[in-house]
Amino acid sequence: MTDTATAVRKASDYKSENKPTWCPGCGDFGVLSALFKAFAQLDLDPKKIVIVSGIGCSGRLPEFAAGYGLHGVHGRTLPTAMGVKLANPELTVVAVGGDGDGFAIGGGHVPHAVRRNVDITYIVMDNEVYGLTKGQPSPTTPQGMAAVKRSPSMPKMAPRGVPEMPLNMLAMVLAYGGSFIARGFSSLPNQLVDILVQGIRHPGFSFVQALSPCITFYDTYDLWKGVVEQLPADWNPQDRVRAFDLALNEEKFHLGLWHRRDRPPLHEVLGAAHDVPAPERRAALERVMDAFA
Amino acid sequence: MSSRLAEGRRQTARMINGAEAMALGFELAGARIAYTYPITPQIEVMETLSRNGEIAYVQADSEYNVLAGAQGVAWTGERCAVATASQGLVLMSEVMWEVAGNRLPLVMGVFNRGLKGPGWNLGAQQNDTLFMRDTGWLQFYCESAQEVLDFILIAFRVAEESCLPAIVAGDGFYLSHETEEVRIPDRAVALAFVGERVRSGDPMAAGGGNYGGLMAPPKYSRACQRMHHDVTRVAAVFAAAAAEFADRFGRSYHLLSPVHHHDAETVVVAAGTVCGTVRDAVERRRRRGDKVGMVKLHAFRPFPGDALLAAAGGAAKIAVLDRNLAPGMGGIFAAEVRLALHRLRCPATLYSFVTGLGGADVTPEMVERALEYMGAENGRPPETLFLYETGVEE
Numbered sequence: 001m002t003d004t005a006t007a008v009r010k011a012s013d014y015k016s017e018n019k020p021t022w023c024p025g026c027g028d029f030g031v032l033s034a035l036f037k038a039f040a041q042l043d044l045d046p047k048k049i050v051i052v053s054g055i056g057c058s059g060r061l062p063e064f065a066a067g068y069g070l071h072g073v074h075g076r077t078l079p080t081a082m083g084v085k086l087a088n089p090e091l092t093v094v095a096v097g098g099d100g101d102g103f104a105i106g107g108g109h110v111p112h113a114v115r116r117n118v119d120i121t122y123i124v125m126d127n128e129v130y131g132l133t134k135g136q137p138s139p140t141t142p143q144g145m146a147a148v149k150r151s152p153s154m155p156k157m158a159p160r161g162v163p164e165m166p167l168n169m170l171a172m173v174l175a176y177g178g179s180f181i182a183r184g185f186s187s188l189p190n191q192l193v194d195i196l197v198q199g200i201r202h203p204g205f206s207f208v209q210a211l212s213p214c215i216t217f218y219d220t221y222d223l224w225k226g227v228v229e230q231l232p233a234d235w236n237p238q239d240r241v242r243a244f245d246l247a248l249n250e251e252k253f254h255l256g257l258w259h260r261r262d263r264p265p266l267h268e269v270l271g272a273a274h275d276v277p278a279p280e281r282r283a284a285l286e287r288v289m290d291a292f293a
Numbered sequence: 294m295s296s297r298l299a300e301g302r303r304q305t306a307r308m309i310n311g312a313e314a315m316a317l318g319f320e321l322a323g324a325r326i327a328y329t330y331p332i333t334p335q336i337e338v339m340e341t342l343s344r345n346g347e348i349a350y351v352q353a354d355s356e357y358n359v360l361a362g363a364q365g366v367a368w369t370g371e372r373c374a375v376a377t378a379s380q381g382l383v384l385m386s387e388v389m390w391e392v393a394g395n396r397l398p399l400v401m402g403v404f405n406r407g408l409k410g411p412g413w414n415l416g417a418q419q420n421d422t423l424f425m426r427d428t429g430w431l432q433f434y435c436e437s438a439q440e441v442l443d444f445i446l447i448a449f450r451v452a453e454e455s456c457l458p459a460i461v462a463g464d465g466f467y468l469s470h471e472t473e474e475v476r477i478p479d480r481a482v483a484l485a486f487v488g489e490r491v492r493s494g495d496p497m498a499a500g501g502g503n504y505g506g507l508m509a510p511p512k513y514s515r516a517c518q519r520m521h522h523d524v525t526r527v528a529a530v531f532a533a534a535a536a537e538f539a540d541r542f543g544r545s546y547h548l549l550s551p552v553h554h555h556d557a558e559t560v561v562v563a564a565g566t567v568c569g570t571v572r573d574a575v576e577r578r579r580r581r582g583d584k585v586g587m588v589k590l591h592a593f594r595p596f597p598g599d600a601l602l603a604a605a606g607g608a609a610k611i612a613v614l615d616r617n618l619a620p621g622m623g624g625i626f627a628a629e630v631r632l633a634l635h636r637l638r639c640p641a642t643l644y645s646f647v648t649g650l651g652g653a654d655v656t657p658e659m660v661e662r663a664l665e666y667m668g669a670e671n672g673r674p675p676e677t678l679f680l681y682e683t684g685v686e687e
Contacts, residue, residue: 055380071413073380073409074355074380074384075355100331104330104354104355105330105354105355105356105384107354130331132333133331133332133333133336134336136331136336136352137352139354158343158352159343159344160346
């Protein structure tokens with residue numbers, strides 16, 4: 001997918017004319033910047049990039065990028081991205097969204113996109129809150145949240161504390177059979193760039209949890225800077241059982257490539273349909289139509 | 294003053310917005326469980342309810358599950374608070390049909406907001422609720438925060454008496470976020486008006502039974518027919534409930550409210566917050582001697598076609614202002630009015646103005662432009678006209 005015929009591109013080549021509308025200090029700026037740098041490292045042709053999003057602050061991201069952007073409806077990010085990739089596997093397809101879009105209203109799509117191994121990179125910008133609607137608990141908000149001082153808005157919706165336990169997205173994606181699973185942090189951009197480069201290169205569904213604090217409604221910057229930690233030096237991304245063990249028991253946010261394994265992406269499994277040249281597909285269709293004439 | 298009215302007059306005046314009024318309506322109606330999912334501009338309703346320690350507040354994982362969950366609450370006979378807007382409501386679509394078909398008397402508050410068509414939109418537009426036209430849900434439209442509160446109470450009463458769910462709708466932001474003085478009924482009196490939830494007819498009070506299974510065509514057909522007739526009969530149920538409401542609280546409601554209609558040669562029909570604008574324009578014109586009137590529609594289902602024609606059928610020209618659009622057909626309220634005119638063989642000429650889409654402001658001057666357009670035209674008008682600040686367009 002690298003376009004070697006042109007000069008190496010710069011990160012700024014992937015910016016659109018639209019200035020980001022996020023709150024100053026939002027973690028999403030770091031994710032956007034890392035994504036542009038990853039595109040530049042891969043020297044991708046902007047015209048061959050499609051960024052698909054759903055709803056939420058993070059859903060605004062495609063507007064700020066050059067190339068093609070599809071800002072869809074609540075929670076339908078993954079099916080739309082899958083349709084684009086299946087129809088044209090030559091494209092680099094990136095799906096972006098938040099923890100609410102991906103794991104609440106769109107949660108039903110995650111296991112199926114993962115198990116199908118659709119060749120897209122899915123960046124979940126996790127801020128543990130619904131930011132766009134002004135600070136309600138999300139599926140990843142810690143249980144009991146309400147008493148914490150850094151969350152001035154949270155008592156609006158959970159005055160007695162968030163009653164439910166948060167879901168564990170890394171354990172879920174591991175269980176679904178994810179072929180590329182990584183976690184980065186918007187405040188550690190170089191690592192996030194590296195993760196995104198690997199994820200886009202990976203032939204299959206690349207799941208990237210990008211910790212991306214909401215500075216306005218649930219400011220976790222200081223907390224998260226204290227609890228992020230790199231995966232152990234002897235970490236083997238092929239070891240799924242160890243990854244599971246850590247996902248279920250970690251008390252800190254471990255950053256890096258959690259798990260990777262080779263599985264054919266969906267468009268290759270379904271390849272027969274794509275491999276047939278268009279004229280032959282038309283001829284085959286005409287034969288079918290003739291049968292009903 | 295009747296003793297009931299004296300009792301009901303113990304109301305507290307507070308400055309609140311439409312979202313708070315809606316939440317108060319659910320609280321006063323005795324809802325014990327609130328189901329929601331965050332969406333603009335509804336979320337302030339649920340933020341208000343979440344502070345009520347007597348209400349079990351559930352934030353579901355999508356609107357689809359909000360309504361499915363609320364349906365579960367309704368199956369048990371409890372009252373449930375549900376509110377949404379725009380995409381949230383259309384995401385509920387599948388369950389909307391099921392709730393009405395199961396004859397569950399849920400009441401849902403909706404702050405109308407434009408749907409994602411050409412792009413995202415946050416402003417007021419009624420297509421979200423009107424999209425639910427054929428589901429069997431009753432639909433009431435409000436102009437003020439007071440009406441929002443009052444109609445939630447009336448809707449519970451009507452829904453439970455007719456075994457049909459009801460939407461109480463108001464324009465997003467114009468109504469949800471603007472503060473006005475609202476008279477809040479005493480809790481005990483409000484609950485006395487809504488009434489004890491009579492559970493004898495509830496499915497889960499029947500001592501066992503299966504519901505919602507496969508239904509053979511003859512039975513299915515009859516069930517649909519019965520729903521149709523029951524929706525049309527709501528007019529009488531509403532009238533009785535509204536009469537008692539007026540008796541208790543001193544505020545009188547009907548499925549529609551006409552103004553200056555008796556001698557009007559031109560009548561403007563509208564629903565929602567734009568009614569205030571229309572009223573202003575009509576009064577201006579009246580002061581100049583024009584015989585102009587208006588009809589404010591409170592109900593879309595049941596549609597008060599007969600009452601509309603009784604109020605406005607003597608006018609030579611009827612304008613309908615729609616803050617909604619069915620592409621290819623035009624304004625949706627106008628289509629209903631057109632049908633009523635045809636059914637009742639009313640000779641009035643109908644002008645359908647689509648205006649204020651996506652929350653765009655509708656000013657009294659714009660309504661006057663529409664009236665001027667109607668005054669200048671004597672032929673058959675185009676089926677749909679678009680009303681902007683710059684004038685009337687086809």
